[in-house]
Amino acid sequence: MRPGGFLPSVSVCIPVYNGESYLAETIRSVLEQTWRDFELVVLENNSSDRSWEIATSFRDPRIRVERNRETLSQGENWNRAVQLCRAPLVKLVCADDLLHPRCLELQVPPMRDDPSLALVASRRHMIDEQSRVLVPRRGLGAGLVGLHSGSEVARRVIRNGANPIGEPGNVLFRQEQFVTAGGWRADRRFIMDLDLWMRLLQYGDFLGVPETLAAFRIARGSVSSEYEQQISDEQQQLIDELGESGTFDVRPLDVRIGRIALPLGRARRKALFRVSRIAARKDDKLMAEQEEAASAR
Structure with a gap:
């Protein structure tokens, strides 16, 4: 829940595993939305590359970066990404x-x-x-x-x-x-x-x-x-x-x-x-x- 107790109208979630090549471009495409009332949830799946560093480098209050303690299967990771969303409407965007x-x-x-x-x-x-x-x-x-x-x-x-x-x-x-x-x-x-x-x-x-x-x-x-x-x-x-x-x-x-x-x-x-x-x-x-x-x- 955002400051003031208001939920965003829509959540965008990005599950990522070893996605350093395109992750920053994907995140920027979400942050550049003309519809401003959203949250962006990035779920980093215990990657071995720089995905975590890239995700946490953005300083936008709408972004929330979470990390799995161990690597999940694709289906499990996608399900957890949606579970972390707080809005009634959801869009999942692959990390590339x-x-x-x-x-x-x-x-x-x-x-x-x-x-x-x-x-x-x-x-x-x-x-x-x-x-x-x-x-x-x-x-x-x-x-x-x-x-x-x-x-x-x-x-x-x-x-x-x-x-x-x-x-x-x-x-x-x-x-x-x-x-x-x-x-x-x-x-x-x-x-x-x-x-x-x-x-x-x-x-x-x-x-x-x-x-x-x-x-x-x-x-x-x-x-x-x-x-x-x-x-x-x-x-x-x-x-x-x-x-x-x-x-x-x-x-x-x-x-x-x-x-x-x-x-x-x-x-x-x-x-x-x-x-x-x-x-x-x-x-x-x-x-x-x-x-x-x-x-x-």
């Missing part, structure tokens, strides 16, 4: 991703003013290691802009064969519903975000805003780029669960289309990772040439 300055300004008021909403999401850019845009305005395809019921979103997610809603950075959710839904599931390591979104949509509607309000980084060594088969397997499990649960109005045809779409989703991800690797190799070559030129002087 970015927020657009107006992200909270455009996402918080709809959630605050409409209790029937369970999620608000936006589009996001896909960026490389140098924060250059690889693919602009990605996400909310399949007609997910605007107001939709949980069943409408479930059918579109299944038929998409991937994650048309997006990663945590471009999504806002309610703390209370997060707890009721059971939080992030560690056994869904590769689709923890999409799995949670679908469970949260049991409690309310979905609003997709058309603006691009976040950036998701694709870097060498990204978990997503190394475990394509596991991602596809977990996506298949989720499709089957959504089709069988009875929670949403999902038709057998939706599930059949989803199974056909899975390879297409996998191909889109692989193409994105390939573009990122090409950009990284070009950067490495340029840096090597610059170092060679400097040493020759």
Whole structure:
């Protein structure tokens, strides 16, 4: 609770483990929000690099830096990060991703003013290691802009064969519903975000805003780029669960289309990772040439 006994309207949390390369840029993107009424919680997961020093170097009263005594699994760390948040609305931002300055300004008021909403999401850019845009305005395809019921979103997610809603950075959710839904599931390591979104949509509607309000980084060594088969397997499990649960109005045809779409989703991800690797190799070559030129002087 902040001085005077007032809670912020929204909490942004950044769970970080060995994230020194991009952490400062991520924190700055949160602090530059035009919506000023927020707290930023950084949870440092007992890293072996300079993540703790970087997080504690910021002198902004809205930042609270916490540290785990021992290294937790990703799911446990993400759950603890949300548990440390004090506002009713929460956004989790991975330690290498970015927020657009107006992200909270455009996402918080709809959630605050409409209790029937369970999620608000936006589009996001896909960026490389140098924060250059690889693919602009990605996400909310399949007609997910605007107001939709949980069943409408479930059918579109299944038929998409991937994650048309997006990663945590471009999504806002309610703390209370997060707890009721059971939080992030560690056994869904590769689709923890999409799995949670679908469970949260049991409690309310979905609003997709058309603006691009976040950036998701694709870097060498990204978990997503190394475990394509596991991602596809977990996506298949989720499709089957959504089709069988009875929670949403999902038709057998939706599930059949989803199974056909899975390879297409996998191909889109692989193409994105390939573009990122090409950009990284070009950067490495340029840096090597610059170092060679400097040493020759």
